[in-house]
Structures are given as structure tokens and as C-alpha cells.
Amino acid sequence: MDSRSKILNAASQLFLEGGGSALSVRAISKRAGLSTIGIYSHFQGKQGILDALYIEGFNLVREAMDVVPEGKANKAQVLQSCLGYLNVGEQHEAHYRLIFGESDAGYQPSEEAIEARNSAFSKLVRVAGSYLPDSSSVSERRQIALDVWAIVHGYVSISHHVTSSNDSDLDWKAMAIRVVEVQLDAARERFK
Amino acid sequence: MDSRSKILNAASQLFLEGGGSALSVRAISKRAGLSTIGIYSHFQGKQGILDALYIEGFNLVREAMDVVPEGKANKAQVLQSCLGYLNVGEQHEAHYRLIFGESDAGYQPSEEAIEARNSAFSKLVRVAGSYLPDSSSVSERRQIALDVWAIVHGYVSISHHVTSSNDSDLDWKAMAIRVVEVQLDAARERFK
DNA sequence: TTCTAATATATAACACTGTTATATATCAAT
DNA sequence: ATTGATATATAACAGTGTTATATATTAGAA
Structure with a gap:
């Protein structure tokens, strides 16, 4: 699975588990097993998520x-x-x-x-x-x-x-x- | 004016000017001309505000x-x-x-x-x-x-x-x- | 293959956030 | 005037989003 999908899946999981307040850049990247940078290269930062x-x-x-x-x-x-x-x-x-x-x-x-x-x-x-x-x-x-x-x-x-x-x-x-x-x-x- | 009122006035001002996202503990205390501590002694932190x-x-x-x-x-x-x-x-x-x-x-x-x-x-x-x-x-x-x-x-x-x-x-x-x-x-x- | 260029990922720092432990100042009561 | 209590200030901690810099990784050309 490509990094973009990993990030989006991780974000969706956290979002469903804990709502918007569970969506931190570091939590998403940690769940995805990646660094935070992908959120800024594949998306436009947290806004993009x-x-x-x-x-x-x-x-x-x-x-x-x-x-x-x-x-x-x-x-x-x-x-x-x-x-x-x-x-x-x-x-x-x-x-x-x-x-x-x-x-x-x-x-x-x-x-x-x-x-x-x-x-x-x-x-x-x-x-x-x-x-x-x-x-x-x-x-x-x-x-x-x-x-x-x-x-x-x-x-x-x-x-x-x-x-x-x-x-x-x-x-x-x-x-x-x-x-x-x-x-x-x-x-x-x-x-x- | 007592500190509690100063804090509440400052918070109201900032809130009306910029909504919830303008309400940071430091912004409130700066506007009130006080340190941040009053928000925790006179209120229950940001929750109290x-x-x-x-x-x-x-x-x-x-x-x-x-x-x-x-x-x-x-x-x-x-x-x-x-x-x-x-x-x-x-x-x-x-x-x-x-x-x-x-x-x-x-x-x-x-x-x-x-x-x-x-x-x-x-x-x-x-x-x-x-x-x-x-x-x-x-x-x-x-x-x-x-x-x-x-x-x-x-x-x-x-x-x-x-x-x-x-x-x-x-x-x-x-x-x-x-x-x-x-x-x-x-x-x-x-x-x- | 080997080198180069481009892309992708990682790390570390910056300026914020709310909160609190510690220190200092102010004031009331004995 | 001294003690005790209260109020205020400072600095630190862990967290936030973001980005400059550095490092891998990959793709294409010689």
C-alpha cells in the first residue's frame, strides 16, 4: 500500500475512534508507521486530512x-x-x-x-x-x-x-x- | 477592577474579535495585563473560561x-x-x-x-x-x-x-x- | 552497471498550545 | 513587626502544526 493510503487509513481509524480531537499529525503518522512529512507532501498538511x-x-x-x-x-x-x-x-x-x-x-x-x-x-x-x-x-x-x-x-x-x-x-x-x-x-x- | 473581571473582559473581547480560535490562555492574560496563572486560580483553566x-x-x-x-x-x-x-x-x-x-x-x-x-x-x-x-x-x-x-x-x-x-x-x-x-x-x- | 537527477522519507527545530511546580510578592491578622 | 495565607509571576513540560535541512530511495541515461 502506498504511503498516501496508509496515512488516510490511519487518519480515518483515529477519527472514528476518537473524533476530531484524536487527529494529531503525529498520531496519524505514528499509526501509519511513517514520519509526519507525508502529511505535507501527499496532503496539504492537517487541512488536507x-x-x-x-x-x-x-x-x-x-x-x-x-x-x-x-x-x-x-x-x-x-x-x-x-x-x-x-x-x-x-x-x-x-x-x-x-x-x-x-x-x-x-x-x-x-x-x-x-x-x-x-x-x-x-x-x-x-x-x-x-x-x-x-x-x-x-x-x-x-x-x-x-x-x-x-x-x-x-x-x-x-x-x-x-x-x-x-x-x-x-x-x-x-x-x-x-x-x-x-x-x-x-x-x-x-x-x- | 479585580483580576477575575479583567480576565473575563479580556476573554470576551478576544472571543468577539476572533471567535474561539482567538482564545488562547496567553492571549487572554496578555490582553488582561496579567500572567496566565489567574486563569487557573480564578477559573478552572481554559475550560472555565x-x-x-x-x-x-x-x-x-x-x-x-x-x-x-x-x-x-x-x-x-x-x-x-x-x-x-x-x-x-x-x-x-x-x-x-x-x-x-x-x-x-x-x-x-x-x-x-x-x-x-x-x-x-x-x-x-x-x-x-x-x-x-x-x-x-x-x-x-x-x-x-x-x-x-x-x-x-x-x-x-x-x-x-x-x-x-x-x-x-x-x-x-x-x-x-x-x-x-x-x-x-x-x-x-x-x-x- | 554506474552515475545523475528527481522524488520520497526522515530528523530536528520553531513557534505555538494548555498546564503546573516553583518562586516571589502582596496583604490580613495576631 | 512577624507570621500565615493568598495572589501573582516565572519557567518548565508535554503537546500541537509546520518547515528547513538532511538522508534514502527510486528512475532514467550513458
Whole structure:
């Protein structure tokens, strides 16, 4: 295996084990059995490592929403995409925290990383937008996608931060799905 | 002014100027004109500084929602509280990012800090819950409050992270208010 | 093969970070 | 005025990301 892959594997391992705070340059290179220099020759320093994981994260989100065929979607299919998003938030907490800036206070995604985020959002625009009437404009489709995104992200984020004893077994995903459904109905009514 | 206040003022200044990444122990003590030791005698190290700012942040949120009299609230009043929350997210971005873990990857709020968060959420339970029928249970009130919180937080968080050229002048607050209103109507219908 | 050039990896240092052991200064009470 | 307690300062330690320098390693040409 080439050094680049060794580094990326080591970084992924540490990231999944301990989140962003476990990702030090020296820890990564030690796990990879290499010196620290490869992180700067094969990546652009720690920023490059975080970019790679950020892109992984948004690709997970995009793929999780990509569970319905392209074209017109019914309500259940839109909700199925939302459930995919919510599952990523639950099962890939480290990646999810990274893509929303909780893993490294200084990290700013690169242009390439932002492209991965835009690609995931475009997927959501197609899925959620396809539930609107065919005559709906692009901005209307983007609007409903933003609404859906804000809702599901809100629940994922809150669920990551509120872990009080009573609330720990709340069904965040069902709550989010219910709110999205109400919003979808309202949007279709508004644009019909 | 006593040393503790000097330190806290210096920390607040740096925090507002440059966010969490500007908050180093040495930078704080230099700004305060003191040595670093006070941060460990008057606070519990950097954790204590972050706790103080975290509490400030959730107090801002609680006060921003405390714009309607206690007791039964109408829809406009609930939405007014939500607008207060959204304004805090917009105008106190540094504090808002801190209370959702974006300022320091290692920071975990102390018990006292979590009390401030719970206090803010309790406010939201009273405000949003008071829009439900009087017969509504505590868990129903907590449920609608959680829904409202997830929605408004979702928009605040997304607005902080999505700053694409086209979307930068979107009216996030109006979008959030509209979604909350739809949800309030649905909740009242569900519980009537 | 042997030499050369380019690439890859390693080492050590620099300027940071949070923290703490030690030392000094300041102040209150006997 | 002296003692005891508290507050502040200094310096060191282990950790962080980064980079200049040095050393291997590899590829291609004579």
C-alpha cells in the first residue's frame, strides 16, 4: 500500500475512534508507521486530512439520500431520503460533527470540499424539488430543499448536543420525519 | 477592577474579535495585563473560561426568548420568541458557535453550564407549550419545544455554514419563522 | 552497471498550545 | 513587626502544526 493510503487509513481509524480531537499529525503518522512529512507532501498538511474526511462526510450524506430513483418522487420517497440523512447523522457522528465545524475550530473547507457539500445539497434539491408541482421554479425547489435540510440538520445537531438522562432515548429521527412531512404538505399547498 | 473581571473582559473581547480560535490562555492574560496563572486560580483553566462564555451564550438565548409575558401565548408571541432566538444566532455568532461545539473540539460544558442550557430550554417549553391547549401534558409541551428548537437551530446553523455567493442574502429568519408557524398549526391540530 | 537527477522519507527545530511546580510578592491578622 | 495565607509571576513540560535541512530511495541515461 502506498504511503498516501496508509496515512488516510490511519487518519480515518483515529477519527472514528476518537473524533476530531484524536487527529494529531503525529498520531496519524505514528499509526501509519511513517514520519509526519507525508502529511505535507501527499496532503496539504492537517487541512488536507480534514478536507479528505469532510468530503467523505458529505459523500456519505449524498449517498444516503440517493435511495430513490431520479425523477418525480412521492412523499414516502422524499421522507426515505430524509431518513437516510438522519441515519448518517446518527451512525457517522464523527463525520457529521466535522462537516459542521465541531472537530477543529480553525478548519475551513477547501473549494474542493465545498463542492462535495454542494453536490450533496443538489441531490436534496432534486429529491425534495421533485415533490413539488412540475411547474415549480428552481428557486422554489431550492427553497423546499433548504427547509428540509434545516429541519433534519436541526434534529441531528440537537440530538448530538442534548444527551440529558431523560431525553437520551428520544426518537429524534421519527420527530424529524414528522416535521418534514408537515412541511412538505404545506409547501405543496403553497405552490399548487 | 479585580483580576477575575479583567480576565473575563479580556476573554470576551478576544472571543468577539476572533471567535474561539482567538482564545488562547496567553492571549487572554496578555490582553488582561496579567500572567496566565489567574486563569487557573480564578477559573478552572481554559475550560472555565469557555464555561463562562457558554453560560453567557445560553443566557443570551434565554433572554432573547423572554419577550412575552408568562402565561398563555398566542401564535404571534411564540413566533416573536423564535425571532429572538434567530436574532441571537445572527448577531452573536461567536457565542452561538460555542454553545454548539464549534469553538473548541475538546470542550465539554460543565454541569453548571448545562444548567444554563436547560434553563433556556425550559423557557422555550413554557413559551411554546403555552400555545398548546391547557390540557396538554408536560411531555407534549416538551415535544413542541424540541421541535421548535430543532427548526430554529437548524436554520441558524445552516446559515452559519452555507455562505455561497447566491445564498448569502437569503432571509433565513423569515424562512425559519414560516416553518415554525406551519408546525405550530399542525401541533395544535394534533393535540386539540 | 554506474552515475545523475528527481522524488520520497526522515530528523530536528520553531513557534505555538494548555498546564503546573516553583518562586516571589502582596496583604490580613495576631 | 512577624507570621500565615493568598495572589501573582516565572519557567518548565508535554503537546500541537509546520518547515528547513538532511538522508534514502527510486528512475532514467550513458
